Amino acid sequence: MAESNFVDYVKIYCRSGKGGAGSAHLHREKFITKGGPDGGDGGRGGHVILRANRNYWTLLHLKYSRHVYAGHGGSGGASRSFGKDGEDQIIEVPCGTVVFDAETGEFLCEVTEHGEEVVLLKGGRGGLGNWHFRSATNQTPRYAQPGEPAIEKTVIMELKLLADVGLVGFPNAGKSTLLSVVSAAKPKIADYPFTTLEPNLGIVSYRDNRSFVMADIPGIIEGASEGKGLGLRFLRHIERNALLLFMIPADSKDIREEYEILLNEIANFNPELLDKHRVLAITKSDMLDEELTEALKADLPAIPYVFISSVTGQGITELKDILWEELNKEDNKVASLTHRNLDFSHRVKEEDELLLAGDDDDEEEESYEEYDWDE
Numbered sequence: 001m002a003e004s005n006f007v008d009y010v011k012i013y014c015r016s017g018k019g020g021a022g023s024a025h026l027h028r029e030k031f032i033t034k035g036g037p038d039g040g041d042g043g044r045g046g047h048v049i050l051r052a053n054r055n056y057w058t059l060l061h062l063k064y065s066r067h068v069y070a071g072h073g074g075s076g077g078a079s080r081s082f083g084k085d086g087e088d089q090i091i092e093v094p095c096g097t098v099v100f101d102a103e104t105g106e107f108l109c110e111v112t113e114h115g116e117e118v119v120l121l122k123g124g125r126g127g128l129g130n131w132h133f134r135s136a137t138n139q140t141p142r143y144a145q146p147g148e149p150a151i152e153k154t155v156i157m158e159l160k161l162l163a164d165v166g167l168v169g170f171p172n173a174g175k176s177t178l179l180s181v182v183s184a185a186k187p188k189i190a191d192y193p194f195t196t197l198e199p200n201l202g203i204v205s206y207r208d209n210r211s212f213v214m215a216d217i218p219g220i221i222e223g224a225s226e227g228k229g230l231g232l233r234f235l236r237h238i239e240r241n242a243l244l245l246f247m248i249p250a251d252s253k254d255i256r257e258e259y260e261i262l263l264n265e266i267a268n269f270n271p272e273l274l275d276k277h278r279v280l281a282i283t284k285s286d287m288l289d290e291e292l293t294e295a296l297k298a299d300l301p302a303i304p305y306v307f308i309s310s311v312t313g314q315g316i317t318e319l320k321d322i323l324w325e326e327l328n329k330e331d332n333k334v335a336s337l338t339h340r341n342l343d344f345s346h347r348v349k350e351e352d353e354l355l356l357a358g359d360d361d362d363e364e365e366e367s368y369e370e371y372d373w374d375e
Contacts, residue, residue, distance in 0.1 A: 007058045007059045008059060009156070009233075010062045010157050011156050012157065013154050014153055014154075015070065016047060017047075017073060017123045018149050019043070019044055020075045020147045021075045021083075021146045022075075022126065022130065023040050024037075024144040025038055026130075026140060036134065036140060037139075037140060037141055040079070040129045041083065041128050041129050042075050042147045043073030043082060043083035043084045043085040043086060044073050044123050045070060045071070045072055045125075046087045046088045046123045047088045048068055048091065049089065049118070050118045051093070051116070052117075053094070053095075056092055056094040057094055058159065069089065070086055071088075072150070073086045073124070073126045076144070085126075086123055093159075095112055095113065095116075097157055097158070099158075100157075100158070100341070100342040103154065105341045108155065124147050124148030129144050158342075164243060165213070167217065169219060169220070169246060169248060171221065172249070173283060174249065174284060178216075179200060179202045179214055180310075181310045182204045182205075182214065182316065183202025183204050185216075198218070199217045199218070199237045201215055202214050204320065204323075206320055206324055212324065215238060218234050220235070220262060222265070235273075238273070242277070242327055243327055244273070245280075246278060246280045247283050248282060248283065256301060272340075277326050279304045279322055280301060281305070281306055282307045283308055283310065285307035286314060288307070
């Protein structure tokens with residue numbers, strides 16, 4: 001997978017900017033020997049902001065930019081001059097990116113709409129200048145607040161493709177072939193297992209200029225939850241799908257048994273996936289005659305099914321009708337997305353073992369105690 005440009009999992013180090021220190025300056029001017037305190041406030045530290053951008057399709061650009069630093073706030077000056085705010089750092093990510101705390105696996109945020117922004121790490125507030133601390137009994141305060149410290153966090157970003165229909169099946173079940181027939185996508189197609197090594201998206205045209213998005217993920221095999229084959233790494237891409245389309249070839253030894261194996265592997269990855277609507281497509285049905293077709297129907301799972309052939313076009317229109325009907329059922333319209341913490345068994349070992357260098361700044365750390373920032 002190292003040579004692939006499709007990156008859907010990265011681990012990066014982020015640091016917001018620290019707030020600038022307030023000034024403890026006393027006003028001095030000709031003929032004004034005791035002008036009093038006039039120290040300005042420090043500037044706010046820069047935020048680390050996550051922004052969804054539909055022009056990005058993967059997290060490849062973050063794979064080679066592991067450290068994100070926002071700018072520090074400037075110090076306050078004389079004559080109540082405010083310090084400059086630190087520069088915000090905006091991380092552009094594809095729609096459907098989920099962020100987790102790398103240490104605990106806790107869910108932090110998700111962006112799904114183009115232009116949506118989330119403040120991942122807030123910059124420190126600037127310290128108050130001594131002008132704020134003047135009083136009748138302390139007319140020349142010679143102290144000011146330091147700025148709030150920066151926030152550091154190592155985060156994991158996962159890309160989950162946003163699609164309506166997700167294709168689930170064993171290798172060589174005909175998933176990529178179907179996607180190439182019903183959409184303009186051009187996935188790699190060959191006569192050997194695991195031809196698909198990364199997810200593919202396609203827009204499926206339907207009647208009256210309507211359409212829906214279909215996602216093809218690499219094949220699953222029995223024991224994938226234990227790391228066999230490509231494992232369950234790519235199942236994250238169907239967590240946001242409204243409908244799962246199971247694809248099993250007509251020449252399988254036992255269609256129901258293969259369906260149960262796929263269902264079991266999905267349950268091991270995320271039991272919530274079992275709540276999604278499911279449709280079964282029996283592929284390569286051009287090899288069957290009417291007698292064999294009727295015999296197979298007697299032992300199929302109790303879900304909507306259709307016999308199709310991507311080569312001859314058999315059942316493709318009927319499949320689109322079933323998918324559209326299932327997608328638009330009232331009980332299949334998700335009001336909100338369910339977020340869960342990152343399961344450590346689903347993390348990518350190569351990314352997690354990457355050593356992230358710390359901040360090389362030689363600046364001395366300031367003392368932040370003795371101040372109640374919420375006053």
